[in-house]
Amino acid sequence: MTSVLAELGRVSKSYGNVPVLKGVDFEVRAGEVHALLGGNGAGKSTLMKILAGLIAPSAGRVSIGGAPLSPATPAQAQAMGLYLVPQEAHIFPNQSVLENICIGLPRRAEAYRTRIRDLIAELGVALSPDAKASTLEIADRQVVEILRGLVREAKVLILDEPTSALTPHEVETLFERMRALRETGHGLVFISHKLHELRAVSDRITVLRDGYVMHSAKMSESGDAEILAAMSPGVGALRERRADRARAERKTLEVTGLCGEGFVDISFDLHHGEVLGLTGVVGAGRTELAETLVGLRPRAGGKIALEGRPFLARTPREAVRQNVVILSEDRQQYGLFLDAPLFWNTSSLVHYLLPFVLRPSAERARFEGYRKTLGIKCETADQPVRSLSGGNQQKVLLSKCLAAKPRVLILDEPTRGVDVGARNDIYELIEQLADAGTAVLLISSDFDEVVRLSDRIAVMAGGHLVGALAGGSSTDEIAQLAFESKEAAHA
Amino acid sequence: MLERIARERVATLFLVTVIVLLLVGMAAPGFLSARTASIIWSNGLVLMLVALGIFPVILTRNIDVSGGSVLGLSAVTLGLTVNAGAPLPVGIAAALGAGAAAGALNGGLVALLGVPSIVATLGTLGLFRGVMLIATGGEWIEELPQGVKDLADKGFFGLSAIGIVALAVIVVVWLVLRTRRGRWIFAVGDNREAARHLGLPVRRIEFFAFVWAGLMYAIAGIAFAAQIGFVPNQAGSGLELRAIAALVLGGISLLGGVGSVAGVVIGVIFFTSIDTALVFLKIPAYWNDLIGGAMLLAVLLIDGRLRIALEARDRAARYRRGGTQPSKSRDLEEAA
Numbered sequence: 001m002t003s004v005l006a007e008l009g010r011v012s013k014s015y016g017n018v019p020v021l022k023g024v025d026f027e028v029r030a031g032e033v034h035a036l037l038g039g040n041g042a043g044k045s046t047l048m049k050i051l052a053g054l055i056a057p058s059a060g061r062v063s064i065g066g067a068p069l070s071p072a073t074p075a076q077a078q079a080m081g082l083y084l085v086p087q088e089a090h091i092f093p094n095q096s097v098l099e100n101i102c103i104g105l106p107r108r109a110e111a112y113r114t115r116i117r118d119l120i121a122e123l124g125v126a127l128s129p130d131a132k133a134s135t136l137e138i139a140d141r142q143v144v145e146i147l148r149g150l151v152r153e154a155k156v157l158i159l160d161e162p163t164s165a166l167t168p169h170e171v172e173t174l175f176e177r178m179r180a181l182r183e184t185g186h187g188l189v190f191i192s193h194k195l196h197e198l199r200a201v202s203d204r205i206t207v208l209r210d211g212y213v214m215h216s217a218k219m220s221e222s223g224d225a226e227i228l229a230a231m232s233p234g235v236g237a238l239r240e241r242r243a244d245r246a247r248a249e250r251k252t253l254e255v256t257g258l259c260g261e262g263f264v265d266i267s268f269d270l271h272h273g274e275v276l277g278l279t280g281v282v283g284a285g286r287t288e289l290a291e292t293l294v295g296l297r298p299r300a301g302g303k304i305a306l307e308g309r310p311f312l313a314r315t316p317r318e319a320v321r322q323n324v325v326i327l328s329e330d331r332q333q334y335g336l337f338l339d340a341p342l343f344w345n346t347s348s349l350v351h352y353l354l355p356f357v358l359r360p361s362a363e364r365a366r367f368e369g370y371r372k373t374l375g376i377k378c379e380t381a382d383q384p385v386r387s388l389s390g391g392n393q394q395k396v397l398l399s400k401c402l403a404a405k406p407r408v409l410i411l412d413e414p415t416r417g418v419d420v421g422a423r424n425d426i427y428e429l430i431e432q433l434a435d436a437g438t439a440v441l442l443i444s445s446d447f448d449e450v451v452r453l454s455d456r457i458a459v460m461a462g463g464h465l466v467g468a469l470a471g472g473s474s475t476d477e478i479a480q481l482a483f484e485s486k487e488a489a490h491a
Numbered sequence: 492m493l494e495r496i497a498r499e500r501v502a503t504l505f506l507v508t509v510i511v512l513l514l515v516g517m518a519a520p521g522f523l524s525a526r527t528a529s530i531i532w533s534n535g536l537v538l539m540l541v542a543l544g545i546f547p548v549i550l551t552r553n554i555d556v557s558g559g560s561v562l563g564l565s566a567v568t569l570g571l572t573v574n575a576g577a578p579l580p581v582g583i584a585a586a587l588g589a590g591a592a593a594g595a596l597n598g599g600l601v602a603l604l605g606v607p608s609i610v611a612t613l614g615t616l617g618l619f620r621g622v623m624l625i626a627t628g629g630e631w632i633e634e635l636p637q638g639v640k641d642l643a644d645k646g647f648f649g650l651s652a653i654g655i656v657a658l659a660v661i662v663v664v665w666l667v668l669r670t671r672r673g674r675w676i677f678a679v680g681d682n683r684e685a686a687r688h689l690g691l692p693v694r695r696i697e698f699f700a701f702v703w704a705g706l707m708y709a710i711a712g713i714a715f716a717a718q719i720g721f722v723p724n725q726a727g728s729g730l731e732l733r734a735i736a737a738l739v740l741g742g743i744s745l746l747g748g749v750g751s752v753a754g755v756v757i758g759v760i761f762f763t764s765i766d767t768a769l770v771f772l773k774i775p776a777y778w779n780d781l782i783g784g785a786m787l788l789a790v791l792l793i794d795g796r797l798r799i800a801l802e803a804r805d806r807a808a809r810y811r812r813g814g815t816q817p818s819k820s821r822d823l824e825e826a827a
Binding site for chain 1: 671674675677678681682684685686687688689690691692748749806807
């Protein structure tokens with residue numbers, strides 16, 4: 001019998017009259033990875049924040065290492081050997097990596113330097129303790145968080161969606177680190193939306209829905225259908241890829257020899273009603289390319305034609321006026337006005353079309369239309385976007401793009417941090433848009449998603465277009481192109 | 492070169508100050524002397540103390556605009572107690588107590604009740620000035636005892652008692668910011684949520700920053716009363732904005748998490764030097780604000796442009812690096 005490192009007993013939590021958790025039992029055992037799955041708003045994050053002392057439960061027991069967590073503060077939870085690696089790494093951009101890791105510890109940062117150097121070597125990452133944290137890539141920021149936990153001698157590590165910003169290669173590395181931690185008797189909680197990832201490393205799985213535990217068993221004894229049914233009954237698995245369709249001959253966008261920040265000599269055509277998947281690893285130059293197309297970044301050379309006529313957007317405004325629209329990969333930072341009402345967000349991209357004196361009723365009606373087609377779950381059109389779950393926020397972001405009546409729609413990671421249910425809705429929507437003639441450029445690091453949606457697939461590596469594949473190619477073919485080209489580039 | 496100027500704001504500002512002083516020295520012989528240095532130091536004392544007070548508050552990404560009012564309130568507390576016959580140490584203790592209490596009120600509003608700091612301190616800015624005016628009935632406090640004025644008298648190596656206190660404060664802040672806990676102050680301003688996650692006592696840190704600020708304003712109030720020998724009913728008014736301007740000039744980011752004591756000191760000295768130089772150049776005193784404001788804008792504008800240029804260069808370099816790697820692979824293709 002393995003020992004229990006942390007335990008939640010009959011934990012409940014309500015915000016006002018809204019119950020989020022309704023008597024949840026959860027435990028983390030030594031030498032085990034415990035997968036935690038659930039849709040957006042199922043209560044996963046709240047549950048883990050309670051375990052980490054960031055939120056006090058309304059009722060129920062929290063214990064770490066056999067002793068009750070008291071007082072319920074993050075400092076106490078850390079002292080008792082538990083560390084929560086949040087979904088978005090919390091870093092202090094103006095301090096060094098070393099200071100970032102050691103802040104809050106009882107001794108000065110320098111005292112931990114050798115220990116941290118050893119840990120960095122053990123994890124097999126290239127990270128300089130003296131680098132300024134603002135220069136770190138997302139994946140390295142996550143490593144900083146994991147190091148924080150390890151330096152604090154945490155026996156329990158909670159990883160909240162650690163893979164959402166990582167490329168498949170980095171994910172595999174992370175899994176190896178997780179397995180190594182498991183071998184050394186650590187207990188891990190792994191939160192993810194991706195079932196195959198959970199299956200790859202987890203020993204045990206718990207599924208939450210609407211604040212209840214719907215399923216909790218050994219991973220090996222839980223079937224995919226069982227897990228998905230527990231998470232969102234009626235949805236089933238992700239829908240199958242639709243049949244291949246004849247490609248329209250009409251070219252909506254022609255890009256020839258385009259150069260810019262982070263990419264060189266890119267040429268491709270995007271046809272009327274086509275979904276072109278653009279994939280590769282992070283840093284391949286995909287986002288830079290997309291942002292150059294809509295005028296967010298300067299163009300260094302090359303030609304772009306929109307429906308046969310030269311197209312040059314120096315600002316995003318010029319692009320939007322010609323119905324070339326981008327959905328940003330970071331909805332929190334670049335996509336949404338989080339404190340503004342939902343309907344403001346829907347109108348925000350087409351603000352220049354609004355009358356001089358605003359007519360909120362017309363804007364609400366516009367939002368209402370999108371709410372129905374996209375299935376946005378909300379109470380009123382006037383509530384702030386911040387109050388919605390991730391999947392619904394993403395749908396609001398989509399409504400903003402659709403309001404501009406895109407001829408060319410560039411989707412940069414359209415399902416990041418979105419649960420299976422909302423993901424299905426978004427996939428369906430993308431297909432409908434393509435059927436209606438919109439040319440869709442789908443940028444995604446999720447190879448399954450690219451294969452699932454694309455009529456053709458283009459792969460970028462190191463700023464170059466390294467290959468084109470037909471729709472329905474296997475993810476292995478994509479991975480081969482994306483990684484081998486990357487390695488060749490580094491050689 | 493560009494890089495040095497932008498990255499080492501403090502050194503650059505120091506150089507600019509020296510150049511300005513040298514230029515004034517050429518225009519007005521007799522300006523460059525130990526006496527001028529001493530005048531600049533004592534003229535800048537009050538501003539220095541107020542700036543050192545606001546400094547940790549700004550590091551935690553808050554702001555305190557009530558400094559001038561707290562200064563006035565403390566000066567009045569000192570004046571009323573000593574004029575009522577209390578011994579000087581009691582008066583000083585009362586003034587410090589008033590400052591700390593005012594700071595605790597600010598800190599309580601911000602850290603405990605969660606009122607945004609600009610709102611809270613705009614409110615207390617009026618509140619403290621009002622308390623002061625009610626306490627004096629709107630009158631000036633004149634004829635302070637000699638003991639108070641003596642605090643501003645040069646003694647030890649040409650430094651007055653309050654001058655020595657100011658020096659000590661500079662050293663204390665420098666030392667504190669070098670400790671483990673000192674770094675917490677930066678951390679709270681750099682990323683509040685991260686600090687909370689790591690279990691730092693965020694609210695307590697914010698609270699103490701405000702109490703510290705109140706204490707410093709009180710010392711500034713004592714210095715103010717000692718230097719001019721009476722307390723006008725507008726004592727300290729507007730000083731907080733000058734102090735914030737000096738901090739910005741010294742490279743302290745209003746977004747929190749960035750700044751150094753050296754920056755505070757040089758920012759204040761730069762401002763005071765300009766005022767003092769204008770006197771030597773026989774420019775009427777009512778020109779001071781215009782010239783001070785113009786200098787501030789000029790420095791910040793140049794600094795801002797430099798930063799933008801530097802960022803553009805870094806960005807270009809990053810993408811050039813990114814672009815050279817694949818070009819190698821293209822050579823391989825061509826070779827193949």
